[in-house]
Amino acid sequence: MKLTDISxxxxxxxxxxxxxxxxxxxxxxxxxxxxxxxxxLSRCSAAEKSEILKKLRDTLMSLELGDKISYLSVDKxxxxxxxxxxxxxxxxxxxxxxxxxxxxxxxxxxxxxxMINEEDHLRIQVLKGGCQLSQCAEQINHIDDMIEQKVDYAxxxxxxxxxxxxxxxxxxxxxxxxxxxxxLKMTGQIDKFxxxxxxxxxxxxxxFGEGTEAAGDFYQISNQVTLGISESDIVSLFENAxxxxxxxxxxxxxxxxxxxxxDVLDDKISRAMALxxxxxxxxxxxxxxLLSHLRMGINMxxxxxxxxxxxxxxxxxxxxxxGTDKPEALSITTINRLFMLTQPAHLQLNYGxxxxxxxxxxxxxxxxxSALNG
Amino acid sequence: MYCQNCQKNExxxxxxxxxxxxxxxxxxxxxxxxxxxxxxxxxxxINELLSxxxxxxxxxxELFTDGKQNIxxxxxGCTLEQFTKDAVLGCPYDYEVFEKSLSSLIKKAHNxxxxxxxxxxxxTSTDTKKQIELMKLRRDLEAAVQNEDxxxxxxxxxxxxxxxx
Numbered sequence: 001m002k003l004t005d006i007s008x009x010x011x012x013x014x015x016x017x018x019x020x021x022x023x024x025x026x027x028x029x030x031x032x033x034x035x036x037x038x039x040x041l042s043r044c045s046a047a048e049k050s051e052i053l054k055k056l057r058d059t060l061m062s063l064e065l066g067d068k069i070s071y072l073s074v075d076k077x078x079x080x081x082x083x084x085x086x087x088x089x090x091x092x093x094x095x096x097x098x099x100x101x102x103x104x105x106x107x108x109x110x111x112x113x114x115m116i117n118e119e120d121h122l123r124i125q126v127l128k129g130g131c132q133l134s135q136c137a138e139q140i141n142h143i144d145d146m147i148e149q150k151v152d153y154a155x156x157x158x159x160x161x162x163x164x165x166x167x168x169x170x171x172x173x174x175x176x177x178x179x180x181x182x183x184l185k186m187t188g189q190i191d192k193f194x195x196x197x198x199x200x201x202x203x204x205x206x207x208f209g210e211g212t213e214a215a216g217d218f219y220q221i222s223n224q225v226t227l228g229i230s231e232s233d234i235v236s237l238f239e240n241a242x243x244x245x246x247x248x249x250x251x252x253x254x255x256x257x258x259x260x261x262x263d264v265l266d267d268k269i270s271r272a273m274a275l276x277x278x279x280x281x282x283x284x285x286x287x288x289x290l291l292s293h294l295r296m297g298i299n300m301x302x303x304x305x306x307x308x309x310x311x312x313x314x315x316x317x318x319x320x321x322x323g324t325d326k327p328e329a330l331s332i333t334t335i336n337r338l339f340m341l342t343q344p345a346h347l348q349l350n351y352g353x354x355x356x357x358x359x360x361x362x363x364x365x366x367x368x369x370s371a372l373n374g
Numbered sequence: 375m376y377c378q379n380c381q382k383n384e385x386x387x388x389x390x391x392x393x394x395x396x397x398x399x400x401x402x403x404x405x406x407x408x409x410x411x412x413x414x415x416x417x418x419x420i421n422e423l424l425s426x427x428x429x430x431x432x433x434x435x436e437l438f439t440d441g442k443q444n445i446x447x448x449x450x451g452c453t454l455e456q457f458t459k460d461a462v463l464g465c466p467y468d469y470e471v472f473e474k475s476l477s478s479l480i481k482k483a484h485n486x487x488x489x490x491x492x493x494x495x496x497x498t499s500t501d502t503k504k505q506i507e508l509m510k511l512r513r514d515l516e517a518a519v520q521n522e523d524x525x526x527x528x529x530x531x532x533x534x535x536x537x538x539x
Contacts, residue, residue, distance in 0.1 A: 034466065036466070036505045036508075037504070037505045037508030037509055037512070037538070038465075038508075038509070038512070039449070039450045039464055039465040039509070039512075040450075040462060040463055040464055040465050040466070040468075041462075042452075042460055042462045042463075042464055043450040043451065043452060043464035043465060045516060047516070047519070048512065048516075119462065141493070144493075145496065148495050148496065148497060149497075152495075152497065152505075153495050154466040154505070155494070155495055156466070156469065156490075157490070157494075158488075158489055158490060159469055159480075159489075159490055160490030160492060160493075161490075161493075162466040162469060164462040164463055165461060165462050165463070166463070166469075166476060166479060166480050166483060167483050167484075169480060169484070169490075170484070170487075170490045170491075170492060171490070171492040171493060173492075188403075188404040188405040189404060191404065191407070192404065201485060224483075225483075225484045225485045225487065226484065227480065227483075227484040227487050227488070227489070227490060228484055228485070228486075228487020228488065228489055228490070228491060229487065229491070229492070230491055230492040230493075231492050231493055
């Protein structure tokens, strides 16, 4: 698979559909595994790493996933390509900028990725749009079983699946959801929410995981504890307790904005529209935030029937990028598409060559203007 | 108590700072605190958690068995000191070799839990003896290659492939 085969498209999990997708952007489950009879990666020679890589690559490429799968040698992928894979949420930053022989196996529809020789020998993930943790769990469990038919995992009855870092012991599972919480931010409640989430023993991170900040009002929350609790209990905790509560808070904040501060809301949305439709230079940070406000406006229109003046105006705009003759109201899919494709590596990969920052900011603005102005 | 900044909203965030013996208190509402960029400190990173834990471990004498300093894992050569630096272990057997020190760290990292109760691999061939043998064979293979004893290396490679079936 060439990266440019997928770089022009919106990923399936980000197309704005899926249960509760106005707030729960996506669901992800990742499992950490190590092959038995080998050292963990920090003590492996390059030769042993290559051996592990080959073994896992062969196993993964032989899986029946109902989709075309491709192998990518991450250490041999040029820097721009690696940035692209991170932007796409296919590999972690740790994997992109790590050292030594390492690879990734990616399903064409991007719902499944495996990282080989990241922090553990193998990390597999399933990604779906909206709140679909049970579906992710079922799928990844099945894939894990298939891999385990061919490879022995390092496992002990006491500590479960053995991982390089003790913080991943036991189930080796990381359950996470990406949330869009613009209203909690606007009503000054985001820190309260962050504290409450941490009190529940959950980790809160920004758009790209560990060590990143919350850009564009996106927050990733995930479990911290992996030992002494079952996989299904963790999923259940998220689906039955954590997510419903957060969705309720964000919806309450959105309703509060609509009823008590419609001018503040409208102002944010109109300014976002004005800038996005007219600016000639937009940084990726700025694009994230402006698109976030648009996304909130559109979701309020579609999911809450909101019709403040600025939100009504959103309906009047035609969705030029859809390429149909009949003008259609601006959609979430378009917003998400703009968000994904105007990220730095996406821009350059689709343009066909590396670009300096100002050129990127100009190109980004151009793409957005043409999508929103028709 | 009203917010010191806007005087309108109730102050719900109370910040106490002590610098050089001087104590200052700030009382803000959520809005103003957010504007000021005063967020509650983000949670400890995994690395910090690990260093803190190991720093509060029992004395050195208790950590090392038989009073021997710096025990290292016979399978991969990893030491506890290495672990504090890297935040990752060297091989699955480190969990046994450093059991004493690791068990309290694991307990703290996992909310008091110490035993796995989730999925178990369906294959029963997670034979410890076999895995230890395999690791030894791999170590020997590396040594043979380093010593340029390629005949021995080939033999060991065959043995490894046999074992893995």
